[in-house]
Amino acid sequence: MRKLSELIFNNTYSELPSHFGTRVIPQPLDNPYLVSVNPLICDLLELDPAEAGTADFVDVFTGNDDLPGFEPLAMKYTGHQFGQYNPDLGDGRGLLMGETLTSAGKKWDIHLKGSGQTPYSRMGDGRAVLRSSIREYLASAAMKGLGIQTTHALAVFASDTPVYREKTEKGATLVRVAESHLRFGHFEYLFYTQRHDDLKLLADYLIKHHFPDLRVHTSPYAAMFQRIVDLTAVLIADWQAVGFAHGVMNTDNMSVLGLTFDYGPYGFLDDYVPGFICNHSDYTGRYAFNQQPSIAMWNLSALGYALTPLLDKEAIDTALHSYQSRLQQEYSIRMRNKLGLMARHESDSGLFSQMFDLLASQSVDYTLFFRTLTGIPAEALSESAPAFSELVSDLSPLQTWLNTYAKRLTLETQEDSARQRLMQMHNPKFILRNYLAQQAIERAENGDHQMVEDLLHVLANPYDEHPQFSHLAVKPPQWGKTLEISCSS
Numbered sequence: 001m002r003k004l005s006e007l008i009f010n011n012t013y014s015e016l017p018s019h020f021g022t023r024v025i026p027q028p029l030d031n032p033y034l035v036s037v038n039p040l041i042c043d044l045l046e047l048d049p050a051e052a053g054t055a056d057f058v059d060v061f062t063g064n065d066d067l068p069g070f071e072p073l074a075m076k077y078t079g080h081q082f083g084q085y086n087p088d089l090g091d092g093r094g095l096l097m098g099e100t101l102t103s104a105g106k107k108w109d110i111h112l113k114g115s116g117q118t119p120y121s122r123m124g125d126g127r128a129v130l131r132s133s134i135r136e137y138l139a140s141a142a143m144k145g146l147g148i149q150t151t152h153a154l155a156v157f158a159s160d161t162p163v164y165r166e167k168t169e170k171g172a173t174l175v176r177v178a179e180s181h182l183r184f185g186h187f188e189y190l191f192y193t194q195r196h197d198d199l200k201l202l203a204d205y206l207i208k209h210h211f212p213d214l215r216v217h218t219s220p221y222a223a224m225f226q227r228i229v230d231l232t233a234v235l236i237a238d239w240q241a242v243g244f245a246h247g248v249m250n251t252d253n254m255s256v257l258g259l260t261f262d263y264g265p266y267g268f269l270d271d272y273v274p275g276f277i278c279n280h281s282d283y284t285g286r287y288a289f290n291q292q293p294s295i296a297m298w299n300l301s302a303l304g305y306a307l308t309p310l311l312d313k314e315a316i317d318t319a320l321h322s323y324q325s326r327l328q329q330e331y332s333i334r335m336r337n338k339l340g341l342m343a344r345h346e347s348d349s350g351l352f353s354q355m356f357d358l359l360a361s362q363s364v365d366y367t368l369f370f371r372t373l374t375g376i377p378a379e380a381l382s383e384s385a386p387a388f389s390e391l392v393s394d395l396s397p398l399q400t401w402l403n404t405y406a407k408r409l410t411l412e413t414q415e416d417s418a419r420q421r422l423m424q425m426h427n428p429k430f431i432l433r434n435y436l437a438q439q440a441i442e443r444a445e446n447g448d449h450q451m452v453e454d455l456l457h458v459l460a461n462p463y464d465e466h467p468q469f470s471h472l473a474v475k476p477p478q479w480g481k482t483l484e485i486s487c488s489s
Contacts, residue, residue: 001048004057009069009098010107012209017198021073026063026095027116027126029159029171034058035130035444036452037155038141040460041177044152045110046102052155061175062157063115070098074118078192079185079252080302082286087192089185089252090120093128096181107209109181110154114173129169130158134441134452136174136263142432142459143260148238149231150260151178158444170445178259180210184303185252191306199309210257222315225307229300229319230326231258236296237330241338242428243269243366245289247279247485251299265485268431269366270476272359278434280484297323337426338370339405340419343412351408358401364391365475370427378416381406390475428462429473435480436472 037052059065074091114128143150154175161171247265267278304316385399440451
């Protein structure tokens with residue numbers, strides 16, 4: 001483990017042409033203090049967690065001090081927001097501070113979110129508040145614990161700096177850690193400004209640093225786009241299987257590495273509502289939960305169009321055509337795992353469809369339904385509907401489905417205990433429900449950070465029982481299902 005001052009930097013992105021971003025010095029926060037640090041992300045960076053207790057750690061990540069190797073840069077990109085192209089985007093409240101290398105040569109971006117104004121702030125103050133910082137901090141930890149590709153958050157800090165939103169809030173910073181911050185919008189920026197040579201330069205950069213196996217491919221740019229399509233399909237399958245709604249799937253929020261990126265008004269499903277809209281500002285439901293697969297395809301098409309100087313139409317169409325089948329394949333694997341089905345059977349699609357109809361018709365809690373089902377032995381399924389009495393109002397159709405499920409299990413060859421173990425590995429007990437995040441935020445705003453730490457603990461291993469934290473895995477109160485979360489959150 002290393003001290004903060006011992007981190008090794010290799011700032012490759014800052015070596016690209018100057019119009020790829022703007023050098024900006026972060027604006028310091030007043031009287032900053034640490035709210036929480038994630039020791040698992042310290043491990044990724046090979047950073048000694050004890051460093052979090054030092055004044056240097058706080059000062060460096062709140063703009064009050066510098067670190068050798070930092071080259072702060074606000075990245076320039078554009079993108080489609082709610083379907084409309086916006087040329088005036090970029091890091092408006094964040095800075096790529098540098099790229100650190102581990103002893104194995106693994107590269108990690110260190111990004112400071114909430115660091116003040118940049119040329120891309122669009123009249124904003126460039127600040128983050130404690131509310132949004134804690135939401136991203138916990139959400140990225142939750143996704144990592146669920147095994148879903150994501151950016152990470154090393155730490156979150158608060159301060160006495162006032163920030164004005166709907167009310168006056170505490171200024172904060174979040175230290176985001178990611179393999180890369182390259183977005184679909186980076187390529188769109190270079191395409192729409194007709195910098196085609198730089199578009200090729202960025203594609204070469206992506207391949208060199210993140211897809212090195214493609215450098216010897218006969219058509220490296222076609223292979224690069226196919227890789228992005230595949231990674232996106234896997235990501236969306238993960239989101240849909242676990243019940244995660246991103247909320248703002250603009251192309252500038254889409255990672256070319258298939259990472260869950262830019263946590264804003266996200267939400268995990270409480271009741272199974274296919275058209276769940278987690279973003280209070282999404283008036284048309286463009287980014288509703290059940291629209292995410294098609295929106296990802298729309299975004300990939302926008303990226304494909306931006307890559308036309310490098311690819312012919314046939315290569316783009318071939319990659320895009322593969323998206324739906326790859327998504328369906330990945331999603332089917334995840335749903336069979338959630339039901340403990342190791343073998344494929346032609347009746348499975350009907351079993352899934354009937355289950356989803358049941359969950360939707362009775363607004364059943366998505367996570368608790370699967371976790372409850374996990375604990376029921378096959379021989380008990382024919383009489384197990386009462387186990388769901390707190391989740392389901394009409395048990396009769398549920399029992400009918402349970403009987404169908406029990407019949408389907410007779411086609412399996414593994415021991416039933418193996419089915420239950422498989423289900424336990426794919427049906428979390430703990431998810432980051434909006435009301436839990438809100439409670440943690442409200443306590444943190446009053447100086448109590450314990451609930452942030454408790455959630456961080458269970459979300460790191462959400463499939464485990466954690467009996468002392470079972471109160472964080474219960475059915476949410478009705479008010480907790482109706483919280484309004486907007487992009488400004």
